[in-house]
Amino acid sequence: MVDTAWRLAEIPVGLPGRGGWISPGCGMASILVVDNEPSVRMTLAMLLKGQGHQVLEAADGRAAIEKLREEPVSLIITDLKMAEVSGLEVLREAKALCPEAGVILLTGHGTIESAVEAMRLGAFDYVTKPFESSELLHRVQNALTHHQLVNEVRLLQQQIREQRGFGTLVGRSPQMARVAEMISRVAKTDTTILIEGESGTGKELVARAIHAESPRADRPFVAINCGALPETLLESELFGHVKGAFTGAAATRKGLFEEADRGTLFLDEIGDTSAAIQIKLLRVLQEREIRRVGSNAPIKIDVRVLAASHRSLEELVKEGRFREDLLYRLNVVTIPVPPLRERREDIPLLATHFLEGAVKRLGKPVLTLSQEAMNLLLEYPWPGNVRQLENAIERAVLLATRETIFPGDFPPTVLRTGSAGEAGGPASKLTRLEDVEREHILSTLDELGWNQARAADVLGIGRNTLWRKLKEYGIQPPDRRSDDP
Numbered sequence: 001m002v003d004t005a006w007r008l009a010e011i012p013v014g015l016p017g018r019g020g021w022i023s024p025g026c027g028m029a030s031i032l033v034v035d036n037e038p039s040v041r042m043t044l045a046m047l048l049k050g051q052g053h054q055v056l057e058a059a060d061g062r063a064a065i066e067k068l069r070e071e072p073v074s075l076i077i078t079d080l081k082m083a084e085v086s087g088l089e090v091l092r093e094a095k096a097l098c099p100e101a102g103v104i105l106l107t108g109h110g111t112i113e114s115a116v117e118a119m120r121l122g123a124f125d126y127v128t129k130p131f132e133s134s135e136l137l138h139r140v141q142n143a144l145t146h147h148q149l150v151n152e153v154r155l156l157q158q159q160i161r162e163q164r165g166f167g168t169l170v171g172r173s174p175q176m177a178r179v180a181e182m183i184s185r186v187a188k189t190d191t192t193i194l195i196e197g198e199s200g201t202g203k204e205l206v207a208r209a210i211h212a213e214s215p216r217a218d219r220p221f222v223a224i225n226c227g228a229l230p231e232t233l234l235e236s237e238l239f240g241h242v243k244g245a246f247t248g249a250a251a252t253r254k255g256l257f258e259e260a261d262r263g264t265l266f267l268d269e270i271g272d273t274s275a276a277i278q279i280k281l282l283r284v285l286q287e288r289e290i291r292r293v294g295s296n297a298p299i300k301i302d303v304r305v306l307a308a309s310h311r312s313l314e315e316l317v318k319e320g321r322f323r324e325d326l327l328y329r330l331n332v333v334t335i336p337v338p339p340l341r342e343r344r345e346d347i348p349l350l351a352t353h354f355l356e357g358a359v360k361r362l363g364k365p366v367l368t369l370s371q372e373a374m375n376l377l378l379e380y381p382w383p384g385n386v387r388q389l390e391n392a393i394e395r396a397v398l399l400a401t402r403e404t405i406f407p408g409d410f411p412p413t414v415l416r417t418g419s420a421g422e423a424g425g426p427a428s429k430l431t432r433l434e435d436v437e438r439e440h441i442l443s444t445l446d447e448l449g450w451n452q453a454r455a456a457d458v459l460g461i462g463r464n465t466l467w468r469k470l471k472e473y474g475i476q477p478p479d480r481r482s483d484d485p
Contacts, residue, residue: 030071031074031077032077033077034057065089078091102124104126104127125142179336204266227272244294245292258301266308268308279323350389354390367397367403370406377410
């Protein structure tokens with residue numbers, strides 16, 4: 001199943017920066033001119049106004065800083081050498097007050113070295129006095145074009161963050177608002193975070209939201225389910241290996257810590273790791289370096305670690321199954337993700353969101369949920385949480401024969417909790433053995449979040465047999481199933 005997302009309407013994600021930019025070819029830009037010579041200010045103002053720009057003027061650096069505090073601008077043109085507050089000080093304040101604004105410095109021949117130094121501090125360009133009007137306007141055009149591109153890139157990054165992060169967290173309940181608040185507080189830091197919650201609550205989505213809102217958002221987000229792999233394979237996946245380290249190691253291979261360098265590594269179900277893996281993880285968190293399997297050479301890494309567990313790590317520590325020192329390294333901040341039964345007010349929003357996604361993904365005509373179907377969803381306790389709800393909606397979309405989804409379109413496990421007879425009619429009584437078998441298999445898959453390996457074990461059949469049965473039923477399993485949607 002594709003990654004789905006929660007939409008937290010209460011958490012506005014504002015566009016970066018204070019002021020917008022208007023292309024010189026399409027309208028005007030706001031430009032601040034700073035010079036203690038009135039004739040220079042007047043000349044610059046006339047030139048820029050002639051190009052359709054809005055011009056603000058300041059006679060000295062102090063006045064310029066005050067104007068920047070009152071109104072954001074797209075560009076600042078300032079003399080470098082001024083009494084009391086210099087152009088360099090204006091530059092520093094501009095970067096703090098209006099960081100998206102470009103700065104062009106006006107300098108005499110004797111202060112060119114200072115202008116070059118100013119560019120190292122973040123100035124966009126410099127122009128020597130006396131200047132040609134055409135040359136100055138060319139520099140202004142370049143600065144404004146650069147400003148436009150920077151804002152466009154930030155807008156695209158914002159849209160990506162919405163798609164990857166909060167845009168995928170659907171919920172308006174107070175519980176989810178608290179989760180969102182915690183994400184906002186910790187995302188900008190490099191703090192190690194522990195995310196706790198039952199299976200299917202959306203722990204990986206919380207991790208992705210943290211990454212998407214962090215300074216590492218443009219770097220890799222790498223996730224691994226630690227409980228899905230045996231110890232030896234997990235060690236190789238995490239830390240990599242060198243050629244010949246073990247049978248089958250035909251070439252040197254990077255591990256996920258290296259793949260996630262300068263990004264984020266999400267260790268799902270970390271409570272299922274062995275004592276040996278826990279020791280290695282502790283060393284990584286302490287020393288910020290890894291060693292590939294079969295090698296003693298340390299490799300420095302820059303990775304933010306986010307971990308998750310559906311079981312309390314504190315309880316596992318008491319049971320002697322998890323290292324206490326590793327727990328302290330992981331739970332600098334803990335984010336608890338509530339089960340769906342504790343935020344039932346989110347069910348209609350989630351159901352509608354999943355319905356729209358499934359209809360689009362499966363190429364079905366537009367479907368709606370009947371009131372009886374929604375009542376059924378609200379009554380069910382959802383032991384599999386958000387993932388189970390998503391699976392139930394997708395199954396209903398897959399099997400629906402009408403434009404409206406009724407209770408009878410949902411899995412038998414959901415039907416048993418409510419009155420399935422209204423509007424959709426009661427589910428037909430199963431009389432044939434193959435019908436009983438079909439419903440039992442689908443029910444088991446629904447309960448286990450469509451984890452086919454676990455379902456095959458519970459059913460006591462081989463995975464190939466399960467796959468063949470689904471093919472006989474004409475059901476295509478979702479493309480992606482993970483421990484957390």
